Structure formats: structure tokens, C-alpha cells
Amino acid sequence: MAGSKRFTGNVVKKRWGKGSKSDHMAVVLESGESFHRLRRVGGNPFFDEELEKLVGKKIEVKGSLMDPYTILLTSWQELDKSG
Amino acid sequence: MIQKLIVTNVAALKKKYGAAGLKLIQKALARLVAADALRGLTTRIEAVDNPTRSAPKVTIIGNQRQVKATIDKLFTAHGSPDYLLILGGPDVIPHQLLENPLFSPPDDIDRNVPSDLPYACSAPFSTKIPDFIGPTRVVGRLPDVVGSRKVADLVALIDGATTFSGTPGKTSLVLSADEWAGASRANVRLAFGALPRRAIEMVPPKSPPWSSAQLAHPLHFINCHGDVKTPMFFGSSTANYPTALEASGVVGKVTRGSVITAECCYGAQLYKPTKAKPLSIPETYLSQGAAGFCGSSNIAYGSDSASGRCAADILCVEFVKAVLAKASLGRALLEARIKFIKSTGSVADPADEKTLGQFMLLGDPSTRPFGAGLEAPEPRSVTRGFAKALAAVAPMAPADHRAGRKALEQAGDEIARTKPFAERVKGAAKSTRGPIPGGKTLIFRVVRPAAAAQPKAKTRGARAARSSADQPTEQIQVTFITSADAPRARSALRGGAKAAAPRGNQRRIPYTKAVITRTRGAEVLSSRRIVSK
Numbered sequence: 153m154a155g156s157k158r159f160t161g162n163v164v165k166k167r168w169g170k171g172s173k174s175d176h177m178a179v180v181l182e183s184g185e186s187f188h189r190l191r192r193v194g195g196n197p198f199f200d201e202e203l204e205k206l207v208g209k210k211i212e213v214k215g216s217l218m219d220p221y222t223i224l225l226t227s228w229q230e231l232d233k234s235g
Numbered sequence: 236m237i238q239k240l241i242v243t244n245v246a247a248l249k250k251k252y253g254a255a256g257l258k259l260i261q262k263a264l265a266r267l268v269a270a271d272a273l274r275g276l277t278t279r280i281e282a283v284d285n286p287t288r289s290a291p292k293v294t295i296i297g298n299q300r301q302v303k304a305t306i307d308k309l310f311t312a313h314g315s316p317d318y319l320l321i322l323g324g325p326d327v328i329p330h331q332l333l334e335n336p337l338f339s340p341p342d343d344i345d346r347n348v349p350s351d352l353p354y355a356c357s358a359p360f361s362t363k364i365p366d367f368i369g370p371t372r373v374v375g376r377l378p379d380v381v382g383s384r385k386v387a388d389l390v391a392l393i394d395g396a397t398t399f400s401g402t403p404g405k406t407s408l409v410l411s412a413d414e415w416a417g418a419s420r421a422n423v424r425l426a427f428g429a430l431p432r433r434a435i436e437m438v439p440p441k442s443p444p445w446s447s448a449q450l451a452h453p454l455h456f457i458n459c460h461g462d463v464k465t466p467m468f469f470g471s472s473t474a475n476y477p478t479a480l481e482a483s484g485v486v487g488k489v490t491r492g493s494v495i496t497a498e499c500c501y502g503a504q505l506y507k508p509t510k511a512k513p514l515s516i517p518e519t520y521l522s523q524g525a526a527g528f529c530g531s532s533n534i535a536y537g538s539d540s541a542s543g544r545c546a547a548d549i550l551c552v553e554f555v556k557a558v559l560a561k562a563s564l565g566r567a568l569l570e571a572r573i574k575f576i577k578s579t580g581s582v583a584d585p586a587d588e589k590t591l592g593q594f595m596l597l598g599d600p601s602t603r604p605f606g607a608g609l610e611a612p613e614p615r616s617v618t619r620g621f622a623k624a625l626a627a628v629a630p631m632a633p634a635d636h637r638a639g640r641k642a643l644e645q646a647g648d649e650i651a652r653t654k655p656f657a658e659r660v661k662g663a664a665k666s667t668r669g670p671i672p673g674g675k676t677l678i679f680r681v682v683r684p685a686a687a688a689q690p691k692a693k694t695r696g697a698r699a700a701r702s703s704a705d706q707p708t709e710q711i712q713v714t715f716i717t718s719a720d721a722p723r724a725r726s727a728l729r730g731g732a733k734a735a736a737p738r739g740n741q742r743r744i745p746y747t748k749a750v751i752t753r754t755r756g757a758e759v760l761s762s763r764r765i766v767s768k
Contacts, residue, residue: 170342170715171749171765172534173547174460174500176476180341187341193511197462198469198476218463221344224511 155216159188159223160231163206179203181213181223189222206230236314238276239601241267242306243322245282247296251326251379256386263393264322270397275633276318276601281309283328288312297329303353303360310372311357317640318565318601319354321376322393324383324505328376330532333364333592336585336659339677342715342749348592349504349532351376355569358651364588365658365682369651370572371644373565375527375600380518382507392521395491399526402492402604405559407454408445410479412471413437414539418548419458421541422498426456426555438470438479445480450488453604454495455520456555458537458548461499464512466519468499482519489523494564494604496529496555498537498547503530503595517597527564527598529554529571535593536586536765543764546590550575558604565600566643573646582655582681584711584751586765655683657711679711681753709755716750 161183168178168189176198178189190206190213191197206228213228241264249257264280271278283293283305290308293301310319321328330349337343348364355370377396379389407427411419419435436445438459459468459479466482495517497503508514517528529551537547544552553574557567572591579587657679752762 166341168341169344169500169534172343172500172536173498174462174534175748176460178341189341191462196469196476196478197465198460198471218512219344220346221340222463 156214156226157216158212158214159183160210160212161186161188162210163190163203163208165207174198179207181211187221188217190225191218191222192225236277237279237316239271239278239318239320240310240313240316241278241280241320241322242283242309242328243280244284244293244296244302244327246284247323247327248379250296251382251384252386252389259386259390260393263390263397267393267397271601274601279313279316281313283309296326299329299331300360302329303331306354307357307359315372317373317636318563318599319372319374320599320601321351321354321374322379323376323389324378324381325349326381326507327379330505331360332362333367334362335533336364336588336657336679337677337713339675339715342675343534345533345589348589350592351595352572352592355572356647356651364592365583365656368576368583368588368591368654368656369647369649370569371647373563373569373600373640375565375568375596375598377599378505378518378521378597380508380514381505388522395521395524395526396599396602399492399599399602402453402494402526403490404453405605406452407456408449408452409435409456409458410468410470411435411437411458412460412469412479413439414471415458415537417540417542418538418544421544422458422548422552423456426496426552427559428556439472439475439477442470442477443480443484445484445488447488450485451490453490453493454555454558455493455497456551457495457497457499457502458551459497459499461497461501461504461531461535463501463533464504464506464515465501466508466513466516468497468502468516480516482514482516485516485519485523487523489520489525491524491526492604493520493525494527494529494555494558495520495525496551498531498535498551500531500534502535503528503597504532505597521597525598526602526604527596529564529568529594529596531590531593532595533593536590538765545763545765546586547594549578550590550594561603561606563601563603563606564596564598565602566640568594568596568600569643569647573643573650576650576654577646580761582657582711582753584753585657585659585677585679585713586751588656653684655681658682660710675715677713679713681709681711709753709760712752712754714750714752716748 161181164180164182165177166180169175181188190203210231211228213225215223215225218224268278290305293305331353332347333350335345335348338346352367355372355374356367358366461468468480469476470479503517520528535547538544550571553571554567557570660678749765753760
């Protein structure tokens with residue numbers, strides 16, 4: 153995929169687009185000050201069961217930015233707790 | 236004198252489609268010009284990269300400042316035509332990227348608002364939405380697909396505008412997220428008025444696939460969730476967002492001449508399709524023969540209740556009402572914009588500003604779904620059938636048309652001169668002060684333009700400089716409320732609602748959203764809630 157990058161961080165649930173027409177609890181990759189909403193190709197952008205399973209885990213993802221705050225995932229892997 | 240100006244960038248089209256493709260586009264445009272003549276419109280095509288009339292040349296395709304200046308010059312030089320058609324997607328004629336007053340990730344992640352609003356205004360290039368608060372021009376965009384190499388798709392779009400002879404009927408398909416049932420019912424009642432009451436497909440429990448008969452209705456009104464670069468809209472209930480519409484689901488089922496209005500976030504976003512991000516919903520509709528699509532370029536706002544209707548609810552309803560009242564698509568959007576801004580009360584708040592900037596028309600602005608064209612001077616050769624279809628509808632007298640258009644221009648000018656607006660106070664984004672407890676609060680000052688009687692000054696800077704009557708203590712605060720703060724916010728807002736006449740229904744906040752409050756010192760002048768639609 154063009155523009156594919158790697159990102160690492162902890163997966164959390166975060167309110168996204170509060171007060172807007174796309175307000176929802178998003179699955180977000182947090183790393184220090186930065187945060188990115190995660191989306192899966194073909195997945196529901198508002199509630200994706202596959203991504204929900206990642207909440208609470210530290211992961212590395214590969215994907216492209218759909219906008220400055222949204223990663224369209226092509227792959228991901230869980231990192232061990234030391235990693 | 237011309238009535239319709241088509242602007243495009245020939246170099247950009249040639250870059251996408253090659254010399255042979257460009258010739259096909261030029262032939263298609265010649266057919267459109269001939270058809271417009273039958274409708275009583277004298278149409279002129281201008282290339283912003285090689286303009287006539289001493290307009291400056293656009294040398295960089297995506298240079299918004301250059302493009303705005305050139306289009307403004309051409310528009311004026313051609314005598315302010317009735318219609319301005321932007322031919323091409325944003326990689327041919329760029330959207331103008333305006334500053335989003337609500338930018339505050341992750342609450343509102345849009346740094347900019349991709350907009351065609353500035354092309355509808357005579358004010359010079361700016362990135363501030365308040366500089367374009369009083370639109371006066373009738374504008375639409377017939378977009379080719381970003382990054383496309385398939386010229387046949389663009390030729391088909393142009394030919395669709397050429398052969399348009401009316402929207403066949405006023406029956407509708409209405410889709411709504413279930414949690415916005417209240418607003419959607421009110422919107423449909425207001426938009427479609429005395430027309431037979433129609434069912435709203437609430438998602439959930441309803442779900443696609445929609446039947447061919449449903450999708451064949453020529454008017455679609457959609458109040459659902461949308462997401463960035465996603466060819467789907469979504470319904471919602473508690474923590475559940477089922478698909479409400481997929482672009483692929485409308486293929487082969489759209490009635491020619493249909494008009495679609497979508498309140499959804501990203502409803503009219505134009506992006507380069509890929510395997511992972513297929514063609515957008517609006518472009519799919521247009522490719523299937525729809526005459527026009529009114530929607531938003533990014534995150535939109537509205538209400539979930541009938542009494543709290545705001546932002547997208549109002550603008551979209553006014554668009555449909557104008558279309559049904561026989562306006563052209565472009566005029567319908569201009570009317571909707573003006574009525575929307577007039578509806579916003581004493582001050583256009585940041586959500587109002589974003590709404591005004593983000594909604595656009597995709598389609599030929601001179602297309603009149605339910606009305607006739609102007610009186611044609613003399614028929615020319617297109618096809619006998621097409622000429623017959625045009626002759627079947629009573630034309631509008633040019634004098635009536637001009638009078639109506641003049642009134643709209645005056646209304647836009649009046650708004651530009653007089654409408655108070657909100658200007659964000661930098662560095663106050665993380666304040667938690669204010670009457671509404673909650674999360675992050677954005678602070679705005681209210682800028683009051685000079686009185687209407689004073690000399691016209693369209694730019695925000697000029698208007699602000701003359702604002703001797705500014706009341707520095709008057710503020711607008713946008714508070715994004717978190718779940719934990721909802722009960723306290725509800726309580727505080729009840730108090731505020733008693734103290735001053737608020738807009739909408741502030742007495743019930745069913746769950747966490749955002750609140751916009753206008754204050755002067757400790758006094759709450761008005762407050763309202765905007766919710767996830």
C-alpha cells in the first residue's frame with residue numbers, strides 16, 4: 153500500500169468526534185503525546201470487533217494515514233510486555 | 236452577456252486524460268453548451284490556466300489563492316453570470332481549505348474545511364470562513380474522480396448534465412440513524428411539506444440492501460453517520476453502527492435525474508479511490524445518473540431531536556425545500572446557505588461557520604429538477620426528443636429570474652455586512668472555565684460588524700476593524716462534554732436556559748455531546764447542544 157508506515161503504541165478506547173455526526177468510541181493507538189484512530193480495511197469505522205480485541209494491548213501496526221489522525225491498517229502484531 | 240460560466244483547468248485535465256481525452260471532454264462540453272442554449276442559457280467555458288478577459292493565469296494547479304483570484308476575475312469580467320460550474324475534482328480545481336474553528340483533536344480532527352463556499356463569494360482569497368459568511372453566487376461542481384485516467388467517466392457526467400430534462404417525480408427514500416429519529420422526522424416534515432407522508436428507514440432496525448423500488452425514488456435524504464474516505468454511511472443505536480448504505484448498493488438502481496441530500500459526516504468528500512477505499516458515495520450516485528448531491532466535505536454537526544434542529548439539519552432541509560420549489564440545484568444551495576445563516580440567531584457560532592463552509596453541491600448548478608429553464612431564444616440542433624422534452628415545461632421569464640437572483644445577492648451582501656460571527660481566541664483551547672462543566676472548552680470572541688448602513692466592507696479584517704461596538708466580554712464557549720460530566724452539564728444548562736432564552740431544547744441532555752454557550756461575563760445569553768448525528 154502506498155505511503156505505508158509503522159506505528160507502535162498502546163491501544164485504548166477514546167471518544168472521537170464528540171458532538172459531531174461521527175461521534176463514537178474509537179479504538180485508538182496512543183504513543184506518548186500522539187494518538188491515531190485505528191481502522192481496518194473493510195471494517196466498520198465506528199465499531200470493529202476485531203479491533204476491540206486489541207484494547208489494552210501494546211501493538212505495532214503497519215498502515216497508511218487516511219487523515220492525520222486515522223490509520224488504515226494493513227497488518228498488526230501484539231508486542232510482548234517487555235517490548 | 237452570458238448566464239453560465241464553466242471554469243476548469245485544461246492543463247490538469249490534459250495531465251489526467253491526455254490530449255485525446257481532452258478532445259473528448261471539449262466535445263462533451265460543446266454538447267452541454269448547445270443544450271444550455273436550448274434552455275435559454277448562454278454558456279462560456281474558461282480555462283483558469285489560460286483565461287481570457289485579462290484574468291491572471293493559474294500556474295500551479297493546486298494553488299488555491301491563484302485559482303480563487305482567477306475565478307473571481309473571470310466571474311466579474313463576464314458580468315456576474317447566473318451560474319458558476321466548476322468542472323473537475325479537487326485535483327483540477329482545488330477546494331479552498333478554510334480554517335476549522337472547531338479543530339480540537341480528537342473531538343474535531345479537521346484542521347481545515349475543504350470548501351467551495353469561497354467560489355460563491357466575491358470576497359477575496361482568505362482562509363477564514365467568516366470572510367465568506369454572505370454568499371451571493373450560484374455555484375456547483377461537476378467532479379471527475381481524483382486521480383482518474385478514465386475520461387469516459389467525466390464525459391458521461393457532462394453528458395448527464397447535457398441531457399437532463401427533469402427529475403421524474405417527488406417520491407423519496409429517507410434513511411436515518413435510529414438515534415436521530417426525532418430530528419429526521421422533523422427534517423422530513425419540513426423538507427417535503429405537504430407531499431404525502433413518507434416512511435423513514437431507521438437504521439437499525441432496518442438495514443440494506445434496499446430494494447430497487449426504494450432506490451429508484453428520485454429524491455434521497457440521508458441523515459446517517461459517515462467516515463473519512465469511506466463509501467458507506469452508517470446507522471446507530473447504543474454502541475452499534477450498522478451499515479445504512481453502501482456505494483456499491485446503489486449501482487444500477489439510481490433513477491436518472493435523482494437529487495441526493497446527505498447530512499452525514501464526509502458525505503460529499505472527494506478522494507482518490509483505491510482498492511481499500513473504493514469510489515465515494517456521491518460520485519457513485521453521480522456516475523449512476525443522479526443530477527446532484529448536496530453534502531459535507533468532513534465532520535458535520537446537527538441534532539438528534541426535533542426541537543434542537545441545527546447546523547446540517549437546517550441547511551439540508553432548506554436545500555430540499557428550494558429544489559421542490561423549482562429552484563435550480565445551485566440556487567437551492569445558495570438559498571439554503573442564506574436561510575441557514577439567517578436562522579442562526581444573533582451570532583453565527585463556530586458550528587454554524589463550519590456547516591456553512593463544508594456543505595457543497597456536486598452537480599451542474601443550472602440543473603432545475605422541477606422547474607423549467609429560461610425562455611430559449613431559438614432552438615438549435617441537439618436531438619428532437621430533447622427539444623420536445625424541454626418545450627413541455629413552461630419556461631421562466633428572464634426578468635423574473637433576474638429579479639429573484641438580485642434579491643438573493645442582496646441578501647448575501649446584507650449578511651456579509653451585518654452578521655456577527657465567532658472568532659477563536661488562541662491559547663484558550665484547554666480552559667475548563669465557563670458555565671458548563673465538562674472536558675475541553677474552546678473560547679471564541681464575538682465579532683460584531685458595523686451597522687448595515689455603513690459603507691460595505693466584505694473582508695473580516697475590515698469589518699472587525701470597524702467594530703467599535705464590540706463587547707469584549709461577550710464570548711462563545713464550545714465545551715466537549717465527557718460522559719462523567721454529563722449530569723453536571725445537564726444541570727448547569729437547565730439553569731442557563733432559565734436565565735436567558737436559549738436556542739433549541741436545552742432542558743434535556745440525554746447523553747454526552749457538546750454544548751455551545753454564549754455568555755457576557757457570568758451571564759448566559761444562550762446555549763444549545765450539538766450532537767453526534
